[in-house]
Amino acid sequence: xxxxxxxxxxxxxxxxxxxxxxxxxxxxxxxxxxxxxxxxxxxxxxxxxxxxxxxxxxxxxxxxxxxxxxxxxxxxxxxxxxxxxxxxxxxxxxxxxxxxxxxxxxxxxxxxxxxxxxxxxxxxxxxxxxxxxxxxxxxxxxxxxxxxxxxxxxxxxxxxxxxxxxxxxxxxxxxxxxxxxxxxxxxxxxxxxxxxxxxxxxxxxxxxxxxxxxxxxxxxxxxxxxxxxxxxxxxxxxxxxxxxxxxxxxxxxxxxxxxxxxxxxxxxxxxxxxxxxxxxxxxxxxxxxxxxxxxxxxxxxxxxxxxxxxxxxxxxxxxxxxxxxxxxxxxxxxxx
Numbered sequence: 001x002x003x004x005x006x007x008x009x010x011x012x013x014x015x016x017x018x019x020x021x022x023x024x025x026x027x028x029x030x031x032x033x034x035x036x037x038x039x040x041x042x043x044x045x046x047x048x049x050x051x052x053x054x055x056x057x058x059x060x061x062x063x064x065x066x067x068x069x070x071x072x073x074x075x076x077x078x079x080x081x082x083x084x085x086x087x088x089x090x091x092x093x094x095x096x097x098x099x100x101x102x103x104x105x106x107x108x109x110x111x112x113x114x115x116x117x118x119x120x121x122x123x124x125x126x127x128x129x130x131x132x133x134x135x136x137x138x139x140x141x142x143x144x145x146x147x148x149x150x151x152x153x154x155x156x157x158x159x160x161x162x163x164x165x166x167x168x169x170x171x172x173x174x175x176x177x178x179x180x181x182x183x184x185x186x187x188x189x190x191x192x193x194x195x196x197x198x199x200x201x202x203x204x205x206x207x208x209x210x211x212x213x214x215x216x217x218x219x220x221x222x223x224x225x226x227x228x229x230x231x232x233x234x235x236x237x238x239x240x241x242x243x244x245x246x247x248x249x250x251x252x253x254x255x256x257x258x259x260x261x262x263x264x265x266x267x268x269x270x271x272x273x274x275x276x277x278x279x280x281x282x283x284x285x286x287x288x289x290x291x292x293x294x295x296x297x298x299x300x301x302x303x304x305x306x307x308x309x310x311x312x313x314x315x316x317x318x319x320x321x322x323x324x325x326x327x328x329x330x331x332x333x334x335x336x
């Protein structure tokens with residue numbers, strides 16, 4: 001195929017993604033939003049849980065130089081109405097969970113819907129990691145556990161395989177160690193769609209799924225356009241991550257941080273998870289949810305149009321186009 005035809009095809013797919021995204025956001029379930037003070041709370045799929053529209057990202061919470069600063073950020077976020085905390089067994093080799101566990105002492109654990117993720121691709125490894133997370137987080141129950149980095153086409157098959165991680169997850173749920181089950185991924189919407197297909201074939205219902213939702217994603221390998229409609233249809237909680245494409249969007253002046261967060265909040269997300277490694281970043285997230293109003297189709301189209309060329313290059317969403325963010329590829333010992 002010639003370069004001209006390649007370009008034409010990419011432009012067509014970009015326009016198609018914009019149209020479907022505009023239609024999707026117009027049908028978002030904003031009527032179900034509940035505003036309490038400056039915070040918005042939304043339904044988490046069919047679980048019956050109400051979670052804050054902004055969630056605190058666990059990967060960033062281990063970045064402050066001092067644990068006291070991290071604890072201040074976490075406790076302030078709770079005091080300001082954020083009740084969804086994200087984490088993962090592997091973040092900063094366990095430091096992120098350890099610091100979060102310390103922050104959730106003194107009554108804070110009861111105020112938070114706590115989510116973490118595991119990497120293991122066998123029953124034994126998944127069980128080991130779940131137990132590690134419970135110890136580090138200093139809790140006897142994780143509200144939502146997620147199968148992390150569903151980024152390979154075979155990952156759904158591994159999850160449901162005999163002797164695979166789902167067996168450990170279901171045993172942990174039966175024992176009261178976890179409440180809900182989800183999966184994450186950042187590479188390609190096709191992998192998420194395959195996970196949903198395999199789950200449906202096995203009559204298994206996920207409670208949540210996590211994926212990149214940002215202005216660039218609206219045009220390029222779009223989880224927002226391809227995966228989110230399926231999640232809404234199946235009443236699976238939509239967890240948006242990387243709303244600023246790991247900082248690339250505001251750093252390259254493609255859009256402001258507030259615009260990024262407003263765009264992600266405008267999708268039918270239950271939660272938009274954003275990294276807050278400083279008080280300034282936390283204040284930005286709180287300001288975004290405080291000032292959020294549903295965007296019109298025109299506003300959505302304008303944001304997509306002005307970032308379309310940058311999005312189609314793929315260079316600002318490196319978690320989709322490179323192995324830079326694929327922690328499980330660099331650490332095969334985590335898997336089995």
